[in-house]
Structure formats: C-alpha cells, structure tokens
Amino acid sequence: MSDKAVKSRIVLIAFFFAFLYLLIISKLFHWQVVKAEELKTLSESQSSEELITEARRGEILTSDEFPLATNKISYLLYANPKLAEDKEDYAMLLGKTLEMDPATISARLSQDLFWVKIKERLTPDEKVKVDALGLEGVGFQEQTDRYYPEASMAAHLIGFLGKNNDGYDQGFFGLEGFYNSQMQGRDGRLYVVKDALSNPVVNDIREEKTLHGRSIKLTLNRTIQFFAEKRLKEGVLKYEADGGSIIALDTKTGKVLASASVPNFDPTNYYDFLHTSYKDPVVSDLYEPGSTFKVLIMASALDLKKITPETKCASCDGPVQVSGYTIKTWNNKYYPGATMKEVLQHSDNTGMVFIGQKMGAGSTREYLKRFGIGEKTGIDVQGEVTGELRDFWSEIDLATITFGQGISVTPLQLVNAVNAIANGGTLMKPYVVEEITTHDGQKITMKSKAVRRVLKESTSKVMKELMVNNVEAGESQWTKVESYRIAGKTGTAQVPVAGHYDPNVTIASFVGFFPADDPQVTMLVLVNKPKTSIYGSETAAPIFFSVAKDIIQHLEIPPSY
C-alpha cells in the first residue's frame, strides 16, 4: 500500500473519530444543556418525591373557644375516562349517587384524557357512597374547605375566605381579611428519596416544616352575639326596617362582646350575595347619630362646668332662630325654663342649642375630638372608616351638631364614646381579638388599652344619673327592665335624601349601659329606616332592653333595687 493511500486512510479514520466525538459532544449538549431540566425532573420523580403538606388555616374562636370559622375535609372526585368501559353506565350510577345530571358526567368522561374532574366538595358520606359503587378508575383527592359552624353568625365581623387573582385562598373583609397573613400559615415540603419499590427511604428525608396558621380567639361572647342577632332580626321584621345593627362592648376594657348587623350574608356562599353586603356597617357605615349624640355634648358641658344638671335653659320656650334657620323640638312641645336634666329627658333640641352656645364651637370640637369623633377607633377589623370633624363650624353647624345632625360617625365610634361616660371618663381602644395562638401553641394575649381621659370621674357620675333618669322618666320608660338601673338615650336621626332631610326616613337608635352603678356592658342599637314607627323610643329602645334582659340573665347581673 502506498504512503498516499495510508495517509488518506488515516485522515479518513481521523475524520470518522472526529465525527464520532462531535456526535457524542452534540448528544451530550442535547442531554446536559437542552434537555437538562426535563431529565433532572424526570430523574427526581423516579428516585424521589416532593410532598407538599398544606398549611392549615387558623381558626376563629369565640370567647368560649367555639370556632366561628374552622376547616373541614371534603373530597374532589376524579376519574380516568380510559378505564371507564361503559361510560353511560358510569354516568348513570354517579349521577344517581351524587344527584348530578348524568349527561354532564357523561360529557366529562367522553374526553380523551387520563384525568377528569367529576365533582368538587363531596362530603365524607358521599365519598363512602361513591366508594361503595366500586367503579374502576375513580379516585378522590382530599381538600380542605373553610367551615363556619354557626353559619352567618357575626358574618360581617368574620369576613370570608375567597380566592385571590392567582387562585390562592385569601381572607377578605372582617377578621379573615385583617388577620389573613397570620391565619394562612406556610405550606410544608417533604423531599423523600424512594427505593426501587417506591417506598420512602427513611434515613434520607429532607423537610421544610409546615407552619400552620395562627388561630385567633375573640372577645366575642357567643351567647350574647346569638341573642343580639336574634332580637335584631325580630325587631327589623317587626318594625319593617331596612336593616339594623347592634354593638355591645365590655364597659371597662372595650372588648367587643357582640357585633351584629342585618341584612347579613352567608360566608360559605358569599358569592351569592351582593358585594355591598360584605362590609361591616358597624365600622364601615357613617350615619348622623341624632339625639344619642346629645349625651356627649351634655357630658362635655358638665365637664367644662358650663352647666349643672339644675341649670335652667334660657331659650327653651319656643323654636330657636340660628343664622336664619328655625330649630324646633322633635314633637314641637316646649318647656320654658327646663333644667338640663329635663332637656335630656325630653330630648329637647332647643335646650341643646342653648348648651352649644354656652360652650362655643372651639370647646365643643375639642371635646368631641377627645371622645374620638373624627378619628378611627383603631379596632382590629378590616374596613374601618371615620367621618370628618371639620375645623371650621358656622353658627348653624354648632347648633345642629349639639343634637347630632350635620355630623357623621360610625356606630362603633358612638358606642365607644358613650363607653367613656360609662367607665368613669376614659376612652378605650375597642378590640375583637384577645388571644393569638401560634403554630407551636404559644399564646399571645392582647391587653385592653386606654386611649385618653375624656372626662373627670365626677362628670361621669353625674352624666350616668342623667342618663338613668332619661330611661326612668323619658320616652322609652315603657320598655325598661324592671329592678335594674339602666342608663340610656334614644335617637331619631333624620337621613339626608337628595340634599334635604326627609322627616319620614330615620335611623332610630338607642345607646346605653348597665347596670348604671357598676356598668358591665355598653350597647348601641340602630334600626335603619323603620316603617311602623320612625322613633328610637318605639323601635330601637325595645330591642335594646330585650337584649339587655338576655345579657343580664346570661351574665347573672344582680338587680339594682
């Protein structure tokens, strides 16, 4: 063989090997770079498994530790259509068991897929029934659903669990919204290396611990809440009102004992209700408080020593003219020379204008600020709003504000302000959550917080007596609770409609506390646009006293006399 032939053979072999190397390199590139992720995932799925342990959402418990919001197990039913031989038979059996249209099931089973969803949220009983059918290719996936054992109890306060834009669970409104980040927890991950038979290798497990959500225990008393809702619903029906609210606070601490509003919604099926029904009227609705506001003005004037209970009204003998407007009493009756005690008892607007003029706009605004009017209470629920306390008041503004018109508050702001009169003169920060339990069982206790002193204790005592007299001798005396000294004040606020006040459309209310000598509960009842009577003394007051009676029985409060 010539040298040339040898050389050409060597070159040929060299090219052959070079080509082989190139082929190997390109294949390696394909595997290690192009297909790297896919192969890595495949290898991991064959030799190991990542198990995700869903974090349990924290519970919301009442003060007696009964859950108002908890979690329950349900099942997703799926099927492999390829294993369903007689699809029509499958559909008929499942349809009959689950009370579903067999045609819907049949349509799902006719898809050319390995996995189709048949139904979500099966109860354990339904699962047992489907299991008993013994259908091939049918399986269940465990799910956790939010469960509200007391149905719509305190729905506005609790809020609901929905889905965010990414499809993940998220709490909305109320406590579900406010404490969402604390209650949702963090999913855990378990990386398990598997043997050839797919059993986990026990000494090769890596774990990211599941952090279950924190549970929150409320100050809410379930029994008081139940009665508040019951009486409110009965009252709203009886007085043909559009709705109403009740909020009850623990007088000394500012704990929320009950917070009820109707109409409410079902947190499980929240999507069946209008979006507007989700917000909590107690913290998110502003209204003109009307005569219930008079107790704040009178307490301020007493504290400033501008008046005493015996001070006589110098302008109560007829309608009062202020800046060209005529101010009348609610029933057009006038009491010349009425004392301040009588002014409150008769809920006399002209007497309140007299007090306002004695105090002046500056002092009145200053005291209302101290009572927390115009600022949020800071309660731990989502959606709290506040009305504005304007800096400049004209003469007519001052006059109307003294009887609670031309100023807006939330029900919570008003009851919290009156609570300051009840507890000896201190404005408290109302709160709903009294204890948070972390995933490892640690308990974080919330303490009550005094915001500021509003009144002198002596003023508070005098004001309590005036409010007790208001119940004993005022418009609502017919409905009071016998043997108990209860302090209170009715309110009938006109509602602004299209720029003017409609005298037949009112928000009737009653605010008070009991027992007056050592108050334990401060409560406000609002009835929105009652039709049978527009007055607070005939609508809100009876509801207030029927709830008061329930609370007295439940808390075993001894009689006053």
Next chain:
Amino acid sequence: MLKTIFILTIIAILLQVANVFLSNTIASGSVEAALLTTKIEKVEEKNAIIKTELLKYSSLTRLASRAAEMGFVDSKKFITVNSPLSVAVSSQNTQ
C-alpha cells in the same frame, strides 16, 4: 500472604453481609414508615370528620332551631329577688 488474603476476604464477606442486613432493615423501616404515615393520615381524617360533626350538632343556631321544634319557648319574664330573704332559720332564733 495467604493469611492476609484470607482475612481481607473474610472482612469483605462480613461487610457484604452487614450491607445486606442494613439495606434490609432500612427497606423494612421504609415500608413500616409508609404504613404508619397512611395510618396517621386516616386517623387525622377521621378526627377532622368527627370534629366537623360535633361542631354541627353543638352550634347555637342548630340548638335553638331544634329547641323550637321540640316546643321550647323563650321566657318573656325573669324574676329577681330585690332584698335578701332568709332561706333557713337557726334553731336559736326560733325559740
């Protein structure tokens, strides 16, 4: 030389046996762990279902409606004792 080879062979065999034994133990442990995990899951599932049932039956909403069905009615009035009354009188006072 033969002695060394013999000792090394024995050690190799012992190590092999130990390996088989340990692998077997781990494999049995793994199966047991899998069974226990399944058992725990089943018990937890049962507990959760029972808890849900219990809450359903003890809710005030349900109790109130059941009470109404059974004929219980709200008491409209309650009685208060306004002044202390003696519920027992000592024998000395009666004489």
